[in-house]
Amino acid sequence: xxxxxPLASQDGETMGELFHLEDVTKVYKMDExxxxxxxxxxxxxxxxxxxxxMGPSGSGKSTVMHLLGCLDRPTSGRMVLDGLDLxxxxxxxxxxxxxxxxxxxxxxxxxxxxxNALRNVETxxxxxxxxxAERVRRxxxxxxxxxxxxxxxxxxxxLSGGERQRVAIARALMNDPAILLADEPTGNLDTxxxxxxxxxxxxxxxxxxxVVLVTHDQRVASYASRILHMQDGxxxxxxxxx
Amino acid sequence: xxxxxxxxxxAHKLRTALSVLGILIxxxxxxxxxxxxQGATYDIRSRVESLGADLVTVSPAFRVGRAGVASxxxxxxFTLELADELSKAPAVxxxxxxxxxxxxxKYRDRNLQTTLxxxxxxxxxxxxxxxxRGRFFSTQDLxxxxxxxVLGSEVAQQLFPDEDPxxxxxxxxRAGTRxxxxxxxxxxxxxxxxxxxxxxRVYLPVTTVARRITGDRTVNxxxxxxxxxxxxxxxxxxxxxxxxxxxxxxxxxxxxAQQDIIETVNQNAIxxxxxxGGIAAIALLVGGIGIMNILxxxxxxxxxxxxxxxxxxxxxxxxxxxxxxxxxxxxxxxxVMGLLMGVGVAALIASFSRWPLIIPSYAIFLALGxxxxxxxxxxxxxxARAARLDPVEALRYE
Numbered sequence: 001x002x003x004x005x006p007l008a009s010q011d012g013e014t015m016g017e018l019f020h021l022e023d024v025t026k027v028y029k030m031d032e033x034x035x036x037x038x039x040x041x042x043x044x045x046x047x048x049x050x051x052x053x054m055g056p057s058g059s060g061k062s063t064v065m066h067l068l069g070c071l072d073r074p075t076s077g078r079m080v081l082d083g084l085d086l087x088x089x090x091x092x093x094x095x096x097x098x099x100x101x102x103x104x105x106x107x108x109x110x111x112x113x114x115x116n117a118l119r120n121v122e123t124x125x126x127x128x129x130x131x132x133a134e135r136v137r138r139x140x141x142x143x144x145x146x147x148x149x150x151x152x153x154x155x156x157x158x159l160s161g162g163e164r165q166r167v168a169i170a171r172a173l174m175n176d177p178a179i180l181l182a183d184e185p186t187g188n189l190d191t192x193x194x195x196x197x198x199x200x201x202x203x204x205x206x207x208x209x210x211v212v213l214v215t216h217d218q219r220v221a222s223y224a225s226r227i228l229h230m231q232d233g234x235x236x237x238x239x240x241x242x
Numbered sequence: 243x244x245x246x247x248x249x250x251x252x253a254h255k256l257r258t259a260l261s262v263l264g265i266l267i268x269x270x271x272x273x274x275x276x277x278x279x280q281g282a283t284y285d286i287r288s289r290v291e292s293l294g295a296d297l298v299t300v301s302p303a304f305r306v307g308r309a310g311v312a313s314x315x316x317x318x319x320f321t322l323e324l325a326d327e328l329s330k331a332p333a334v335x336x337x338x339x340x341x342x343x344x345x346x347x348k349y350r351d352r353n354l355q356t357t358l359x360x361x362x363x364x365x366x367x368x369x370x371x372x373x374x375r376g377r378f379f380s381t382q383d384l385x386x387x388x389x390x391x392v393l394g395s396e397v398a399q400q401l402f403p404d405e406d407p408x409x410x411x412x413x414x415x416r417a418g419t420r421x422x423x424x425x426x427x428x429x430x431x432x433x434x435x436x437x438x439x440x441x442x443r444v445y446l447p448v449t450t451v452a453r454r455i456t457g458d459r460t461v462n463x464x465x466x467x468x469x470x471x472x473x474x475x476x477x478x479x480x481x482x483x484x485x486x487x488x489x490x491x492x493x494x495x496x497x498x499a500q501q502d503i504i505e506t507v508n509q510n511a512i513x514x515x516x517x518x519g520g521i522a523a524i525a526l527l528v529g530g531i532g533i534m535n536i537l538x539x540x541x542x543x544x545x546x547x548x549x550x551x552x553x554x555x556x557x558x559x560x561x562x563x564x565x566x567x568x569x570x571x572x573x574x575x576x577x578v579m580g581l582l583m584g585v586g587v588a589a590l591i592a593s594f595s596r597w598p599l600i601i602p603s604y605a606i607f608l609a610l611g612x613x614x615x616x617x618x619x620x621x622x623x624x625x626a627r628a629a630r631l632d633p634v635e636a637l638r639y640e
Contacts, residue, residue: 071553071633092557099555110550110637114249127555171554 018178018210019045019068024077026063026233037063038074039233045179045212050205052213052221055230062183064230065214069102069181070094082178099127103172107184109164111156117143117167118152124174135174142170146200162193169200179210186220198223247567254540258572261533265576265616266583268526269609273584274591275518276605281588281597283511290504292432294370296471297500300328300481301463303493319488320495321459322452325362327488328464331480333473336364339461341451345416347444349401356397357443358414360451360461366429368467371440376408376427384447387454392427396441414444416455474499519605523612529576530616533569537624541565548628549636561629569621570614577613581606 026038038060045051045068055061066072067079070086073094079086082101089097104110111120118139125135143152146166156164165185172180182201186194202223205211213224221227222241229237251258302320325339341360346353363381366372379390391412398407407425414421423446432440452459468477478497485495541548548561556564585601592599 066634069553071637095552095555095557098553102553104553106637110546110553112547112550114253115246119245123551124554127551127557127560175555 016047017044018047018049018082020078020080021067021074022078024067024074024079026060026067026072027075037233038067040077041233041235042077043228043235043238045210047178047210048205048208049226050201050211050213050224052215052224052227053230054215054218054221054227055236056216058232059230060233061214061216061230063233065181065183065212068179068212069104070097095127099124100175101178103175103177103180105165105168105172105180105182105185107187109156109161109168109188111164111167111171113156116153116155117148117159117170120156120167121171121174124171128175139170139174142173143167146170160193161189162196165189165193165197166200169197169204173204179212180204181212181214183214184216184220185213186215186217194220244567244571246564247571250540250544251568251571257536257540261529261536261572262576262579264529264532265526265573265613266529266580268522268529268616269577269580269613270584270587271522271525272519272609272612273581273601273605274587275522276515276608277584277588277599277601278591278597279511279515279518280600280602281592281595283508283515284600285595285597286507286511287504289432290500290507292370294467295499295501295504296468296474297369298334298466298468298474298477298481298497299463299500300466300485300495300497302495320461320463322448322461323459324488325461325464327484328466328481331477331484333469333477333480334466335469336368336467338362338365338368338465338467339448340365340463340465341448341456341460342462343416343451343456345414345444345455347397347401348413348415349410352401353415354397354401356394357439358416358451358455359443359445360448360455361445362448364467365445365465368465371432372430373427374430376425378427378445379447384449387450388447389421389423389450389454390426391423391444391446392429393425394429394441394443394445395431396439397444398428414455419455421454474501519608526609526612526616530573530620533572533617534620534624537565537569537621538627540568541624541628544628545631545636545639548631549633549639552631552633553637558629561631562625565625565628566618566621569625570617573613573617573621574610577610580613581609584609 021044022042024038024041025036028035028037041060041064053061053064067074070081070089073087073089081097084097086094086097112123115123118136121139121142122135125138140149140152143149146169148163148166148170151159151163156167159167180201185201186197189197198220201211201213213220215221225241227239227241228235229239322339325337328334329337338361343358343360345356345358347356362384363378366378373392374395376392378392379388383390391414393401393407401407401412402410407428410425412423412425414423429440429445448461466477466481468474478499481497482492485497486492489495551561588601589599591597
């Protein structure tokens with residue numbers, strides 16, 4: 001079985017619950033002082049949803065992003081992704097889940113500085129153990145889809161901010177993840193470029209992908225069809241937009 | 243995987259080069275030191291062996307000097323007559339009594355401090371030391387106390403830089419007395435041999451020395467040639483028996499076979515090789531610490547990269563391998579380059595000292611194995627530190 005599933009064929013998986021969080025808390029211990037970053041959060045994410053998580057800094061939205069991205073485990077509560085209990089998962093299992101099911105897009109782009117665009121996009125497939133020919137073909141295809149077919153061998157330092165974020169999106173799509181997780185993806189971009197990136201997310205959502213945006217920006221959140229407003233580690237409001 | 247390694251190593255070329263250099267110097271010195279040790283040993287051994295393993299030396303022991311009396315050799319019973327006695331031992335082929343004394347040899351305006359060796363005509367064959375030109379003195383010369391001598395090659399060269407020494411008359415001067423001698427031969431070059439510098443000596447009939455120069459029939463030692471190589475032990479036993487009848491205290495003389503000397507040389511050489519190799523190994527260890535140091539810095543610098551890789555699905559072992567590969571790559575590269583460099587240095591030293599170039603295969607395996615191990619050992623800790631990083635913390639690192 002190839003670790004790389006074909007692109008844009010999400011049939012049969014487009015419906016149903018993807019993420020389930022129930023009474024999730026996250027407590028950080030910092031020098032004897034306990035910081036309650038999340039205080040009993042419950043919500044679910046359906047397949048194919050376009051969700052924005054909004055809130056000021058310190059509201060707990062970053063913590064939610066880390067939990068959804070399987071970079072961290074909750075202190076207590078229940079958290080299930082695609083039928084997998086994340087509280088019981090080991091570090092290596094979480095790494096496997098991140099590799100197979102999560103596509104990250106960061107505010108800082110977070111490309112590997114010493115690898116070219118193609119290599120950056122290939123990286124998740126390398127960790128998945130995909131064969132070279134297969135992953136190169138797919139990485140090229142994805143870079144062409146985000147409009148960077150002529151920038152394959154450019155290094156991050158040779159690309160503009162918008163181009164870097166497109167490479168990051170192509171990389172996030174490499175292993176055909178169940179969820180695209182974007183943390184302030186337009187935070188380091190000018191308005192026009194930011195809108196282009198958001199339009200790309202819109203387009204990916206239209207193709208049937210599950211997209212989660214974490215932002216403090218109302219304008220960015222307005223692209224989503226559902227907005228979770230957070231404050232002080234709790235969900236303030238779960239708003240559906242049309 | 244290898245490509246990632248090469249990418250990140252070439253991002254800091256100077257740093258990588260210095261790490262490689264640390265290992266390179268270590269491995270090169272291990273190889274060079276072992277090779278020098280082996281070469282020197284081989285050289286000494288081959289010279290000692292050139293005397294022949296079946297050479298036995300009988301020498302008097304030293305008497306401890308006490309209360310103002312100087313230490314002396316017990317030579318009263320070591321006489322020319324004893325040589326005839328010793329040659330009756332069936333396992334002994336030849337006995338050469340040797341009287342060794344110092345003197346000055348003069349030719350025209352040149353003079354040279356030298357060792358005078360009073361020996362018998364059998365001497366060249368007993369110590370494997372033939373005449374190069376002219377002849378050695380004969381039994382007739384010996385019986386007639388002839389004033390003839392044969393020069394060591396070094397003496398001939400220094401005293402007669404551009405003349406043929408054969409047939410020339412020289413003056414020997416010892417303790418204020420002067421003698422006129424005729425040169426009848428020049429020995430081949432034998433080279434430095436332990437404490438004996440054959441080439442810097444002058445050889446003359448032992449009878450001439452005893453009667454004309456020292457006026458004393460006692461000799462310094464006897465060189466014995468055993469009848470055949472497998473009779474060394476027998477010969478020693480026979481000689482010891484003969485000596486025991488003349489000398490009551492067995493502590494007063496020593497009978498040593500060349501074989502024993504060779505064994506001693508070998509043992510000293512092993513000690514020397516290990517000592518040199520050990521010192522070089524410390525250099526290699528220091529190189530390993532250099533790698534670890536650089537790698538620890540690199541882990542901190544690349545905290546964010548590690549975070550990104552973890553977010554993309556890199557497991558504990560992926561990160562561990564990435565850093566371990568870098569460390570092993572650097573140390574192995576240093577090892578291979580150090581091997582070449584070490585062989586080069588060893589070849590250079592060998593050519594200067596005219597030793598044979600010996601690089602034992604164990605030295606190569608030792609050096610490469612050691613550098614690989616150094617890479618692994620000093621890479622594990624930084625690599626494990628990188629692998630253990632918390633992805634959230636690592637991603638936050640600026």
